[in-house]
Amino acid sequence: MKASNSSNTILYGIDDKPPLQETIILGFQHYLTMFGSTVAIPLLLSPAFGITNPTEKGWLIATMFFVSGITTLLQTTWGNRLPIVQGGTFSFLAPTFAICGMASLANVGWEIRMQHVQGAIIAGSFFEIAVGASGLVGKLRKLVGPITIAPTIALIGLSLFKFGAPQAGLNWPVGGTTIVLIILFSQYLPRKSRIFELYPILLAIITAWILSSILTVTGVFTAGHPAYTSLENVRNSPWFRIPLPLQWGLPKFGLAALVGMLAGYIASMVESIGDYYACARLAGAPIPNNRVLNRGITFEGLGCLIAGIFGTGNGTTSYSENIGAIGLTRVGSRRVVQAGALIMLLLGTISKFGALFTTIPSPVVGGMYCAMFGMITAVGLSNLQFVDLNSARNLFILGFSFFMGLSLPEYFAAHPLVLGANLKWLADIINTLGSTGMAVGAFFAMVLDNTVPGTDEERGLTQWQN
Numbered sequence: 009m010k011a012s013n014s015s016n017t018i019l020y021g022i023d024d025k026p027p028l029q030e031t032i033i034l035g036f037q038h039y040l041t042m043f044g045s046t047v048a049i050p051l052l053l054s055p056a057f058g059i060t061n062p063t064e065k066g067w068l069i070a071t072m073f074f075v076s077g078i079t080t081l082l083q084t085t086w087g088n089r090l091p092i093v094q095g096g097t098f099s100f101l102a103p104t105f106a107i108c109g110m111a112s113l114a115n116v117g118w119e120i121r122m123q124h125v126q127g128a129i130i131a132g133s134f135f136e137i138a139v140g141a142s143g144l145v146g147k148l149r150k151l152v153g154p155i156t157i158a159p160t161i162a163l164i165g166l167s168l169f170k171f172g173a174p175q176a177g178l179n180w181p182v183g184g185t186t187i188v189l190i191i192l193f194s195q196y197l198p199r200k201s202r203i204f205e206l207y208p209i210l211l212a213i214i215t216a217w218i219l220s221s222i223l224t225v226t227g228v229f230t231a232g233h234p235a236y237t238s239l240e241n242v243r244n245s246p247w248f249r250i251p252l253p254l255q256w257g258l259p260k261f262g263l264a265a266l267v268g269m270l271a272g273y274i275a276s277m278v279e280s281i282g283d284y285y286a287c288a289r290l291a292g293a294p295i296p297n298n299r300v301l302n303r304g305i306t307f308e309g310l311g312c313l314i315a316g317i318f319g320t321g322n323g324t325t326s327y328s329e330n331i332g333a334i335g336l337t338r339v340g341s342r343r344v345v346q347a348g349a350l351i352m353l354l355l356g357t358i359s360k361f362g363a364l365f366t367t368i369p370s371p372v373v374g375g376m377y378c379a380m381f382g383m384i385t386a387v388g389l390s391n392l393q394f395v396d397l398n399s400a401r402n403l404f405i406l407g408f409s410f411f412m413g414l415s416l417p418e419y420f421a422a423h424p425l426v427l428g429a430n431l432k433w434l435a436d437i438i439n440t441l442g443s444t445g446m447a448v449g450a451f452f453a454m455v456l457d458n459t460v461p462g463t464d465e466e467r468g469l470t471q472w473q474n
Contacts, residue, residue, distance in 0.1 A: 020341040021292045022091060034339055035347025039355075041333045042095050042348075044209040046072055047365050048380060049096040051373055052171060053321045056108045057125075058118040062241040066363035071251040072096055072320045074356025079311030079324045080349035084342050087307030088300045090287045091334065091345040094311050097325035098164050098384055099272040099279070099446070103128070104321065106443040107265045110436065122256045122319055128265035129316035129323050132273050136309030140302045145281065152278050154391040154468040155402060155457040159409040159449035160275045162388030165381040166414065167445040172381060175374025178234035186216040186375025194379070209376060216372045235369040245363035251356065256319045264436035271447035273312075276325045277305055283326040290331060291340025328387075394468035402466065405456045413449030416442055 020026050026034065050068045059065050072095075079094040107113070107128060108121045139148060176183025194208035204211065220235045229236045284296045284304050296304075304326075311324035334340050355361050395402055420442035427435040441447050457467060464470045 017338060018292045018340055019338045020344070022340050022342050024341045025343050026339070026341055031341075031344055031347045032351075034337065034341075034344040035349075036351055037337070038093055038330055038333060038345055038348035039351045040207055040210060041330050042076070042093050042327050044213070044376065044380070045098075045327065045329065046076060046095050047368075048373075048376060049098070049101070049322050050320070051365070051368070052101065052168075052377070053104065056105050057121050057321060058108075062366045063245055063359075063363065064118075065366045066241065066245055066359060067249065067251070067255075068321065068362075069365050070249065070356045070359060070362030071255070071318055072322065072356075073352045073362070074251045075311075075315050075318050075320050075324065077349045077352030077354075077356060078314055079307075080352065081346060082310065082314075083304065083307045083326075084346050084349070086303075087310075088284055088296065088304030089342065090284060090293060090296075090300075090304070091291050091340050091342045092283065092287045092304075093327040093330040093345060093348065094308070094324045095327050096315075096320065096322040097272070097276050098381075099161075099275040099325065100129070100269065100323050101272075102164060102167050102444045102446045103265075103268040103272045103440070106268050106440045109443065110264070110440065112436075119256045120260070122321055123258065123260045124262060124265055125321055126256070126259035126316045126319050127261035128269040129312055130259055131261055131266045132269045133309045133313035133316060133323070135270060136273050136277060136312060137306055138309075139277065140304070140306030140309055143298065143302050145277075145298065145301045145305055148274075148277065150469070151458060152274060152454060153457060154394045154472050155405055156450060156453040157275070157278055158388050158391040158395075159406060159413055159453050160271070160388065160446055161279065161391070162385045163410070163413040163445045163449045164275070165383070165385030165388065167417070168377065168381045172374060172378040176371050176378060178374065179369075179371040182216060182220055182235040182369060183371030183375045185219065186212055186372045187378050189215055190375065190379040209379065213368065213372060213376055216375065217368055220369045220372065235371050237367055237369055239364075239367060241366050242360050242363045245359045247360055248357055249359040251318055253317045254319070259316065262436070263433060264440045267437050268440035268444050268447060271441075271444060271450050272323070274450065275446065276323065277308070279328075280304065280308055280326040283328055283331055286328075287326070287331045287334065287340075290334045293340070391472075392468075394471040396466045396468070399462070399466050401460055401462050405453060405460065408456070409449045409453035412452050413445040416448045417445045 050072050054065045076095040083094050104125050107125050113121050189212035190209055193204045193211050198205040221237045223229045224237045281301060284301060288296050315322060315324050420439055424439045425435045
């Protein structure tokens, strides 16, 4: 039965149950929508961890999809119960890179680095659970306004610039083609066909991937070429592998790693709160009250706990792109998203499926990064629409926070703090935070925005809260 809606714009509302065939197709569409971001995270994390074995990289990708299925089912069934997809978060990348770059982890196996990241994610998840369960979400939104969120999220994208053009430039004909296709499909062709509106990045990746495969088969690209594409990894992988808790070993907990990861948690939480409002509006659901917000954040924390236990090397958050898909398809059914979650679970157990993604050539991945990380930067900057940009106060805070978020990590990379054996723990905390541009920008922006005199309207809090 279709939902009754006064504006007659929603085909299926949040509690509607489309026919089974439609449910499966629409659920698979949600899977395709979250595909690009979900694959990008483990591909980006693998070099930081030191994962060189393509089979193990495929396992990490499969684990990411498997956990996304679990956490999406939990959120839609017992959490905020909105039709919202849960998946990996880019907010955790900078802290993860800082942890993997710690001097004490310089000459260890990738599983050890993973265990330290798992420990930080698990410990940090209790912070997010506590924020949600205690009802502190409203107070957090008062403390962390748009002037803080803008540089925090924008610096996530800006700090990853080294992974964009340098990787795409390993072979510019392929990497450049990927970038051109993403621009063409996402900006010029959406009005021509809805398929370009829904899957611009996916279509660009597949097209460039097929091009590389053809050039490999015809002998233009040979083994060792950056865009060489071989299915040997897929053939060597087993058909099925069920990701298990603690599959990489027992997590290792450290205060320095936890403190650095908390900045990622705060950014993820505030962004998710905005996603809840957008999702409810597009799905025809009531405006989320404090109870819904608190439950949502609590279950996102639980999702991060699960991600940490399974070892995705990342956490979980709400996916804005899937909310956009609801607006495009006018299908806000909770059951559809749950069907998509089951598809994620199923495909997460097929090892060959995860191994297939490891064959995406590096220049194609680099081209994808150029578009995705640029978009993350723009999403952060979009928060400034609520702020008075004619205010000298605001301009100083924003400029200083952005600059320090880019500059201070360069200093710490060249001159890590050394405080002696007795205070090594303190040096590790300062070095981890100082190396994380997002944390640096968030710290300066939050402190200055909450201490330098300014009205709520000037700071953008009045419009932002509404």
